[in-house]
Amino acid sequence: MVSLIKRIPRSPAQGLFINYLMEIKAFKKRIENLDRKYLWHPFTQMQEWADENPVIITGGRGSFLKDISGKWYLDGVSSIWVTVHGHGKKEIDNAIKDQIGKISHSTLLGLTHPLAAVLAEMLVEITPKGLSRVFYSDNGSTAVEIGLKMAFQYWQHKGKKQKTKFLSLRNAYHGDTIGAVSVGGIDIFQKIFAPMLFKSFHAPSPYCYRCEFHRKYPSCDFLCLMKMEDILKKHGEKIAGLIIEPLVQGAAGMITSPPGYLKGVSRLCRKYNVLMIADEVATGFGRTGKMFACEHENVSPDILCLAKGVTGGYLPLAATLATDKIFRTFLGKYKDLKTFFHGHTYTGNQLACAAAVANLDLFRKEKTIGKMQKKIEILKRELDKTADFPHVGDIRQRGLMVGIELVKDKKTGEPYAIKEKIGSNVCHKAREKGLIIRPLGNVIVMMPPLSISFEELKCLAGITAGAIGEVTGL
């Protein structure tokens, strides 16, 4: 193993250039073989993967990724929605290196450390008001599990023992663990697991382009919210919490809710005494143009789930924030057994916290959010150019989160069949042109790092448009 790593060809200076190229080629082949032989990739049909030429990433700078052959690609999805200030950001690199010099990990079970405490204060300061306690874990799914369990246990402490169910939205995605899938609403992800899941209530998705009631916003008068209210009216007594991705249902294909929807949901939660759990794993840390999506509609959830961008895209870290009202009900003597019996081994990892503190410092120092408006407008202007492509059905943008829904028939909105793999084909075409983007079904997703430049944004939109045009025809 060690010998293999040592044999990574370093630079042409070590030998003749031709030898170097041959070494690279052999090394690439070796990695491809190891990958095919031993790896099992996430959300990937491995039989088809075996026929692919995998891109092997060995470096990254700013908005770009470099592959093993030295080819550079624009990272159009922030390495799956995590990179914030770019790859190889000096301040975050150094924060992690400095911390490695001290200690890389210690536990939060019975011990604490400065970075966990400092980061907790920073998170409380920047998140919507009312949230005052920070519980760490290491990925978005666990942040959600923790939120669900906290909400559940809260009502047990309050003596409302019948409040054990959850309400979520159709098309929701909250992660891949069993609890998170139970409140998910994407059929193809959960169907097979249905017998393993707990039952929850599902309200309509604010998917205006394919409104289940065939209404149009705003004349619909938020019929989807009325349906949600019907569920709460009928079952509210049994419902502990409502979980929602504020403003953008990401994994469903960047489904953006119309203005006022989120506020409406928050009002319903108050009215029916149901805790509001905001899953800002994707939307948090600036993606929508504000630090958190909830800010757009001045909503303060009872519980907030964070992950993805919290470390600037460097290391796995997540946080679940709760209000004082919730936290206080967990207080008592140990023998009362009101403790929150939950924790993960790497909870509050020191290196991850160091990266997160540096990430948040950068938001302040570089005025990252303030610089976004212009970028959002440029991206919108560029995307508008594809609006009349014959197979672009809907372009959805919230901040720097974008979904372009491709359709077989623009007039009727008839979708492409799964087997046409249209999204995947467009993304492969984009990759040939030096851009990494990912499809979600027939939706082309873009979510560039917040640090992306104006020029790079234009490339992102331009290459994507070119790929869509070539694959779907103009």
Ligand SMILES: *Cc1c(COP(=O)(O)O)cnc(C)c1O
């Ligand atoms: C990605 C995501 C999750 C799951 O996070 P993981 O770190 O992949 O477990 C949960 N909720 C939302 C909204 C997400 O986008």
